[in-house]
Amino acid sequence: MKKTTIALAIAVASLTATAANAAYEDNTFYVGAKLGWSELYKLDANKVRISDRFGISTADRSNVAGGAFLGFQANPYLGFELGYDWLGSAKYKRSYHYAGRSSDVGDSKVSAQGVSLTGKLSYPIIDNLDIYGRAGGMVTISKWKNSGLVKKYDALNHGTRTELSPVYALGLDYRFDEDFSTRLEYQYVDRIHTKTKASPDAGTVSLGITYRLGAPAVPAPVELKTQENRYVLNEDVLFAYAKADLKAEGRQALDNLLTNLVKIKPTESTVVVIGHTDRIGSVSYNQKLSEQRANSVMKYLISKGVPADLISARGMGKSQPVTGTKCNALRGANLKACLAPDRRVEIEVKARNIQEVQVTDLTN
Numbered sequence: 001m002k003k004t005t006i007a008l009a010i011a012v013a014s015l016t017a018t019a020a021n022a023a024y025e026d027n028t029f030y031v032g033a034k035l036g037w038s039e040l041y042k043l044d045a046n047k048v049r050i051s052d053r054f055g056i057s058t059a060d061r062s063n064v065a066g067g068a069f070l071g072f073q074a075n076p077y078l079g080f081e082l083g084y085d086w087l088g089s090a091k092y093k094r095s096y097h098y099a100g101r102s103s104d105v106g107d108s109k110v111s112a113q114g115v116s117l118t119g120k121l122s123y124p125i126i127d128n129l130d131i132y133g134r135a136g137g138m139v140t141i142s143k144w145k146n147s148g149l150v151k152k153y154d155a156l157n158h159g160t161r162t163e164l165s166p167v168y169a170l171g172l173d174y175r176f177d178e179d180f181s182t183r184l185e186y187q188y189v190d191r192i193h194t195k196t197k198a199s200p201d202a203g204t205v206s207l208g209i210t211y212r213l214g215a216p217a218v219p220a221p222v223e224l225k226t227q228e229n230r231y232v233l234n235e236d237v238l239f240a241y242a243k244a245d246l247k248a249e250g251r252q253a254l255d256n257l258l259t260n261l262v263k264i265k266p267t268e269s270t271v272v273v274i275g276h277t278d279r280i281g282s283v284s285y286n287q288k289l290s291e292q293r294a295n296s297v298m299k300y301l302i303s304k305g306v307p308a309d310l311i312s313a314r315g316m317g318k319s320q321p322v323t324g325t326k327c328n329a330l331r332g333a334n335l336k337a338c339l340a341p342d343r344r345v346e347i348e349v350k351a352r353n354i355q356e357v358q359v360t361d362l363t364n
Contacts, residue, residue, distance in 0.1 A: 024079075024122075029213040030071045034185070036206025038065030038088035040112070040192075043200050061090040065204045071120070079120040081134065087112040087189060087202040107146075112192045112202060114140040116167050134169040134187075144195040163193040173210075183208045231257055235276075235293060235343040241336075244292035246300060254300055257347065271311040272348040273298045278339035279318045290315030297345050318342070 039062045069083035089111035118136030125131055143160045171185030189202040238250030246254075275294035277286040294313035302308050327338035 024073045024076055024212075026073065026075050028073045030073065030210050031069070031213060032071070032183070032208050032210035033066070033068045034183070034206040034208030035064070035066040036185075036204055037062060038086075038202055038204040040088060040090040040110070040200040040202055043090055043092070043110075043198060063088045065202075065206065067206075069208075071210075077122050079122065081116075081118050081120055083116045083118070085114050085116065085138070085187070085189075085204070087114060087140070087192070087204065090200070109145045110142060110194055110196075110198075110200070111145075112140055112142045112189075112200075114138040114165070114167075114189065114192075118167060118169070122173065128175040130173045132171055132173055132183075134167075134171075136167055138165050138167040138189055139163075140165045140189065140192045142192050142194045159195050161193055161195050165192055166190045179212050181210045181212075183210060229349045231347040231349075233257070233297075233345045233347070234340065235345055236340055238297065238345060239293060242289065244289060244296050246296055251300065254297065255304070258301070258304055258306075270348070270350045271301075271306060272350075273301070273311065273313040274346040274348065275313070275315040276320055276342060276344050276346065277318050278323075278336075278342040279321060280336065280339065281318075283317060287315055287317035290317050293345060297347070 041061075043061060065086055065088045067083055067085035069081045071079050071081040073079045089109055092108040092110075116136055116138035118134040120132055120134045122130040122132040139162060141160060141162050167187065167189045169185050169187040171183050173181055173183045175181040185204075185206050185208065187202075187204045187206070189204075191199045192202060193199050233250075233253055237253055238246055240247060273294045275290035275292075275297075277290050279286075281289075291314065294315050298311055298313040301311060321339075321342040322344075323339055323342050327335055330338050
């Protein structure tokens with residue numbers, strides 16, 4: 001025997017409220033750039049001296065610095081950043097001492113840049129303003145360059161050196177809107193190794209701008225509405241006249257109707273089968289007949305897979321005719337035919353946000 005079963009699948013969207021202004025969205029990327037001022041510290045002139053005949057002093061340790069970064073916001077408080085920094089440069093002034101006299105023989109210049117990977121911890125102070133710290137490692141690239149007569153005596157110190165240095169930063173991050181923010185930051189790179197014995201540190205104060213990439217759009221709240229579907233079946237199709245047993249034709253009609261029935265959560269949907277009769281006969285007779293017919297339809301639908309706790313039945317007798325007064329002048333068979341629309345079964349389905357109807361045919 002072939003049995004038609006309904007799988008009534010519905011999704012009711014339940015969306016959380018918009019995240020507070022004090023937190024960024026999880027699992028988002030951002031890019032940024034920064035510009036500021038850098039100073040190289042611990043430029044010990046004695047560590048780059050060639051001989052006692054050469055005097056050396058440092059100057060111009062402060063200059064423009066900047067960089068760019070790509071970040072990943074894992075959650076509102078933790079992020080990771082891959083960055084590039086130009087850390088600035090400093091000059092060593094060189095002079096030559098001989099026979100009580102000295103002369104300028106050129107200068108040496110050290111410059112540094114680096115690529116860093118850091119973790120970033122943030123904490124909201126007030127709406128739209130976070131304090132944050134970064135820490136990690138930076139692959140520093142330092143370049144040593146001589147000019148003037150120093151090239152002749154200091155040739156071994158020319159060139160580039162790449163090393164790994166620790167990097168730390170502390171800053172404030174202010175959000176203009178969902179996409180843009182600005183940051184004020186102090187960054188410190190410890191021990192930038194050079195071709196000489198000097199290993200300066202770099203401190204940078206910068207102002208940056210950040211743009212969020214692909215931040216999830218905040219969906220509008222879903223308004224849950226109750227939808228009602230009403231299906232009307234003529235009782236003359238379902239039953240023989242004055243009977244409550246389903247005809248074969250009636251069972252086929254109900255099988256066709258099953259493809260349109262839906263449900264959501266049991267507590268949020270109802271299926272009601274309502275029986276109606278025409279006005280021929282007494283009130284009590286028609287009431288009982290309408291109840292019997294409604295119950296017959298309900299039991300059939302349950303046998304076909306409609307959950308019993310979702311469906312109920314009731315009879316309205318002849319209290320709700322739809323023909324009005326148009327049949328008043330008729331008698332006998334003509335009256336019976338005219339009143340056919342009153343003899344009906346209505347099936348009400350009330351559900352919230354109907355999403356999907358799936359009908360599965362199973363063969364026993």
